[in-house]
Amino acid sequence: xxxxxxxxxxxxxxxxxxxxxxxxxxxxxxxxxxxxxxxxxxxxxxxxxxxxxxxxxxxxxxxxxxxxxxxxxxxxxxxxxxxxxxxxxxxxxxxxxxxxxxxxxxxxxxxxxxxxxxxxxxxxxxxxxxxxxxxxxxxxxxxxxxxxxxxxxxxxxxxxxxxxxxxxxxxxxxxxxxxxxxxxxxxxxxxxxxxxxxxxxxxxxxxxxxxxxxxxxxxxxxxxxxxxxxxxxxxxxxxxxxxxxxxxxxxxxxxxxxxxxxxxxxxxxxxxxxxxxxxxxxxxxxxxxxxxxxxxxxxxxxxxxxxxxxxxxxxxxxxxxxxxxxxxxxxxxxxxxxxxxxxxxxxxxxxxxxxxxxxxxxxxxxxxxxxxxxxxxxxxxxxxxxxxxxxxxxxxxxxxxxxxxxxxxxxxxxxxxxxxxxxxxxxxxxxxxxxxxxxxxxxxxxxxxxxxxxxxxxxxxxxxxxxxxxxxxxxxxxxx
Amino acid sequence: xxxxxxxxxxxxxxxxxxxxxxxxxxxxxxxxxxxxxxxxxxxxxxxxxxxxxxxxxxxxxxxxxxxxxxxxxxxxxxxxxxxxxxxxxxxxxxxxxxxxxxxxxxxxxxxxxxxxxxxxxxxxxxxxxxxxxxxxxxxxxxxxxxxxxxxxxxxxxxxxxxxxxxxxxxxxxxxxxxxxxxxxxxxxxxxxxxxxxxxxxxxxxxxxxxxxxxxxxxxxxxxxxxxxxxxxxxxxxxxxxxxxxxxxxxxxxxxxxxxxxxxxxxxxxxxxxxxxxxxxxxxxxxxxxxxxxxxxxxxxxxxxxxxxxxxxxxxxxxxxxxxxxxxxxxxxxxxxxxxxxxxxxxxxxxxxxxxxxxxxxxxxxxxxxxxxxxxxxxxxxxxxxxxxxxxxxxxxxxxxxxxxxxxxxxxxxxxxxxxxxxxxxxxx
Ligand SMILES: [Zn+2]
Numbered sequence: 001x002x003x004x005x006x007x008x009x010x011x012x013x014x015x016x017x018x019x020x021x022x023x024x025x026x027x028x029x030x031x032x033x034x035x036x037x038x039x040x041x042x043x044x045x046x047x048x049x050x051x052x053x054x055x056x057x058x059x060x061x062x063x064x065x066x067x068x069x070x071x072x073x074x075x076x077x078x079x080x081x082x083x084x085x086x087x088x089x090x091x092x093x094x095x096x097x098x099x100x101x102x103x104x105x106x107x108x109x110x111x112x113x114x115x116x117x118x119x120x121x122x123x124x125x126x127x128x129x130x131x132x133x134x135x136x137x138x139x140x141x142x143x144x145x146x147x148x149x150x151x152x153x154x155x156x157x158x159x160x161x162x163x164x165x166x167x168x169x170x171x172x173x174x175x176x177x178x179x180x181x182x183x184x185x186x187x188x189x190x191x192x193x194x195x196x197x198x199x200x201x202x203x204x205x206x207x208x209x210x211x212x213x214x215x216x217x218x219x220x221x222x223x224x225x226x227x228x229x230x231x232x233x234x235x236x237x238x239x240x241x242x243x244x245x246x247x248x249x250x251x252x253x254x255x256x257x258x259x260x261x262x263x264x265x266x267x268x269x270x271x272x273x274x275x276x277x278x279x280x281x282x283x284x285x286x287x288x289x290x291x292x293x294x295x296x297x298x299x300x301x302x303x304x305x306x307x308x309x310x311x312x313x314x315x316x317x318x319x320x321x322x323x324x325x326x327x328x329x330x331x332x333x334x335x336x337x338x339x340x341x342x343x344x345x346x347x348x349x350x351x352x353x354x355x356x357x358x359x360x361x362x363x364x365x366x367x368x369x370x371x372x373x374x375x376x377x378x379x380x381x382x383x384x385x386x387x388x389x390x391x392x393x394x395x396x397x398x399x400x401x402x403x404x405x406x407x408x409x410x411x412x413x414x415x416x417x418x419x420x421x422x423x424x425x426x427x428x429x430x431x432x433x434x435x436x437x438x439x440x441x442x443x444x445x446x447x448x449x450x451x452x453x454x455x456x457x458x459x460x461x462x463x464x465x466x467x468x469x470x471x472x473x474x475x476x477x478x479x480x
Numbered sequence: 481x482x483x484x485x486x487x488x489x490x491x492x493x494x495x496x497x498x499x500x501x502x503x504x505x506x507x508x509x510x511x512x513x514x515x516x517x518x519x520x521x522x523x524x525x526x527x528x529x530x531x532x533x534x535x536x537x538x539x540x541x542x543x544x545x546x547x548x549x550x551x552x553x554x555x556x557x558x559x560x561x562x563x564x565x566x567x568x569x570x571x572x573x574x575x576x577x578x579x580x581x582x583x584x585x586x587x588x589x590x591x592x593x594x595x596x597x598x599x600x601x602x603x604x605x606x607x608x609x610x611x612x613x614x615x616x617x618x619x620x621x622x623x624x625x626x627x628x629x630x631x632x633x634x635x636x637x638x639x640x641x642x643x644x645x646x647x648x649x650x651x652x653x654x655x656x657x658x659x660x661x662x663x664x665x666x667x668x669x670x671x672x673x674x675x676x677x678x679x680x681x682x683x684x685x686x687x688x689x690x691x692x693x694x695x696x697x698x699x700x701x702x703x704x705x706x707x708x709x710x711x712x713x714x715x716x717x718x719x720x721x722x723x724x725x726x727x728x729x730x731x732x733x734x735x736x737x738x739x740x741x742x743x744x745x746x747x748x749x750x751x752x753x754x755x756x757x758x759x760x761x762x763x764x765x766x767x768x769x770x771x772x773x774x775x776x777x778x779x780x781x782x783x784x785x786x787x788x789x790x791x792x793x794x795x796x797x798x799x800x801x802x803x804x805x806x807x808x809x810x811x812x813x814x815x816x817x818x819x820x821x822x823x824x825x826x827x828x829x830x831x832x833x834x835x836x837x838x839x840x841x842x843x844x845x846x847x848x849x850x851x852x853x854x855x856x857x858x859x860x861x862x863x864x865x866x867x868x869x870x871x872x873x874x875x876x877x878x879x880x881x882x883x884x885x886x887x888x889x890x891x892x893x894x895x896x897x898x899x900x901x902x903x904x905x906x907x908x
Contacts, residue, residue, distance in 0.1 A: 037575040038570060041543055043546050045546075059525060062527050063528035075528075085604055086604075088522075088608065089607060090521050095521075095523075121570070141729065185730040185731075185836065261620060263622075265624065265652055350526075352524050389832050391831070391842045392830060393906050397907060398907075400865060400867075422867075455514075455524075479838075
């Protein structure tokens with residue numbers, strides 16, 4: 001049965017101004033290994049469809065997992081009735097959807113080895129080996145390996161005539177070693193976040209070697225000193241760490257729904273309001289942020305978003321100036337835009353798509369610069385690797401970050417490990433303090449798969465990236 | 481929704497067809513209606529039923545688990561095949577625990593027909609009232625109303641069977657006009673105990689007390705934490721409230737059981753017999769819930785434990801299934817007179833650990849901060865960032881208001897705490 005056409009025909013016959021359907025199967029394999037104990041070895045598959053109906057400037061959404069003509073018709077009718085009910089409390093004079101056309105297309109994440117085809121025994125064997133490697137170190141008291149593989153198979157149709165067949169995959173291995181000594185407990189993690197790649201990527205990572213490095217650094221860290229009271233210092237931030245800072249301080253504030261106040265009750269709003277477009281000095285002149293949902297390996301890359309808008313690439317910040325937002329068909333017209341940038345995404349079939357951060361990265365420096373040269377050029381500072389504590393206000397101005405590993409830099413050299421380091425900064429101080437970014441040879445990407453947003457909350461995903469960068473005169477100190 | 485009979489029928493199929501040595505079979509279903517609004521208009525409106533059908537099996541001590549969202553025979557067959565083949569390919573789990581036997585479960589009523597029958601039109605009517613109120617103040621309102629009916633069903637190879645149907649209704653809304661931004665939220669299991677009029681009044685009272693905020697210096701300042709703020713930090717306390725990670729040396733709770741770890745005024749329990757609060761009938765794979773004291777007069781009594789860890793160490797395999805923090809009888813007016821100056825905090829935001837071992841957390845204030853001096857509110861002030869060892873802060877509790885129902889699973893008081901550690905200020 002052609003459920004897509006059935007649903008769209010029913011929606012049109014009811015008088016919907018626009019409607020779409022997403023039939024989605026989401027498969028998640030999780031393996032969670034803690035000190036050689038397999039706490040979770042599971043495969044979850046959820047399969048169903050969500051139908052959006054737009055009528056007189058208001059949305060209705062209904063979902064179901066029963067695939068019969070009768071159930072589908074009922075679900076369309078329910079979505080239509082909900083849209084009519086929503087129309088009793090219209091947003092302004094009613095929402096308008098940005099112009100779009102229909103597409104008949106397909107998209108598939110590129111990979112050689114489907115992670116779901118790799119036998120469980122092979123995955124568990126690798127994970128056990130990594131766990132044992134970590135536990136060979138006497139001071140490592142906790143070794144955790146979490147592996148998540150996810151596949152989403154989507155069929156999308158809209159009353160604009162779109163028919164899309166989309167399959168995306170990501171893999172996320174996370175290794176953590178925790179050392180306990182001297183009354184303290186400190187951990188170190190190896191992770192690239194989620195990556196839209198095949199199992200061949202995991203095979204290329206040499207995770208057993210990474211386990212040794214992570215365990216050794218956790219031990220270094222547990223015995224390390226901290227810094228004293230907060231003072232202004234230079235920071236060198238690695239791309240894994242920056243993935244989180246850019247996510248929080250650039251990604252979220254430039255989501256147009258937040259700018260418009262749609263997330264005011266929970267996730268929050270944004271200081272980066274529309275009158276700042278084209279003139280606000282978000283960062284220094286060498287700071288360019290690119291939104292790129294066409295990025296190969298990016299976990300927001302899917303060919304099209306859940307509005308049926310093609311993936312695109314554009315500047316969020318250009319030469320330090322706030323340039324544009326990430327938006328959706330319903331938000332773009334509210335600031336006078338004719339077309340959407342295609343950032344509307346839902347997590348599961350039963351979720352309503354919301355304005356999401358695109359794949360977003362800091363463009364590498366245009367002049368040749370290696371991490372070694374950047375360290376050698378830094379007199380006194382702290383080098384931070386990986387993600388740690390993070391907290392930012394609901395307007396996305398004031399923030400405090402930790403990290404996963406810290407090194408003191410003195411006279412151009414990494415002199416000692418540190419622990420319990422926190423820095424405080426804010427927009428626009430932070431990105432304006434950037435005075436050097438390593439070049440494209442050192443560009444790396446890191447996925448974020450646990451971006452919490454929306455009411456009810458959805459778990460979103462996107463990729464960030466950059467090369468080692470230097471930030472001047474930031475408030476840095478030890479936590480007490 | 482799926483009926484109890486259909487669940488039992490599926491359980492029977494599993495019983496007959498699982499070849500593994502052990503299994504747990506659970507069904508979690510929900511019926512949801514979610515009406516979301518922003519800037520005085522509905523922006524998202526969802527209805528539908530969800531289902532999670534989960535089978536975990538074990539051959540000897542090798543586990544495998546599969547789950548889906550369908551209950552038909554083909555789906556059940558697929559779950560059995562998938563879970564069993566995963567278990568066969570898996571390695572042994574040294575911490576494997578057999579499934580629970582039959583238990584007598586406590587008599588708890590988590591279901592309210594009023595909530596289950598609440599029609600969409602009534603929810604929209606109520607939101608319309610809230611929006612009209614906001615418009616009357618020249619303000620913008622954003623938030624969500626949610627109605628849920630939840631089913632929880634679990635059966636095991638060793639004879640456990642448990643079922644519970646529960647309901648909840650929740651409403652939250654943030655009103656904003658220029659620099660004034662404040663929020664109220666509340667949830668109940670029985671909609672009959674919910675008054676939108678009272679929520680509007682509370683919102684208006686918070687909103688009217690605030691002005692465009694002025695900045696004051698950061699530092700150690702006495703705070704009056706209102707219940708939403710208290711509950712927010714308790715969530716994070718509970719996040720790390722695990723016996724095993726404490727015993728293994730990763731958290732501040734190491735070797736603290738039986739000791740005066742919190743302040744004397746701090747008592748925290750979970751209760752089955754509070755008529756207003758929802759309480760699980762069973763937890764953690766079939767452990768019957770029971771009344772439990774976590775902290776009494778500052779002494780750490782119990783912490784969460786998994787079934788494996790509880791069996792190994794002769795502990796109760798429980799977790800905080802609801803939250804009751806004892807209160808006192810001090811009013812906010814009296815609190816303001818007890819300290820020279822301080823701030824009233826409606827809520828916290830973005831709480832994260834900064835040092836897991838010492839139990840230091842960071843976070844910000846949100847939804848309006850009021851500065852008081854000489855026993856009176858003086859002005860609205862901008863938000864703060866704080867870095868604070870939260871269990872130490874309970875030692876600085878000077879007074880408590882009555883414990884009130886904040887959510888369908890929580891009763892907490894307003895707390896007056898001395899010298900809260902504010903480390904930064906925001907511009908708004
Ligand atoms: Zn996020």
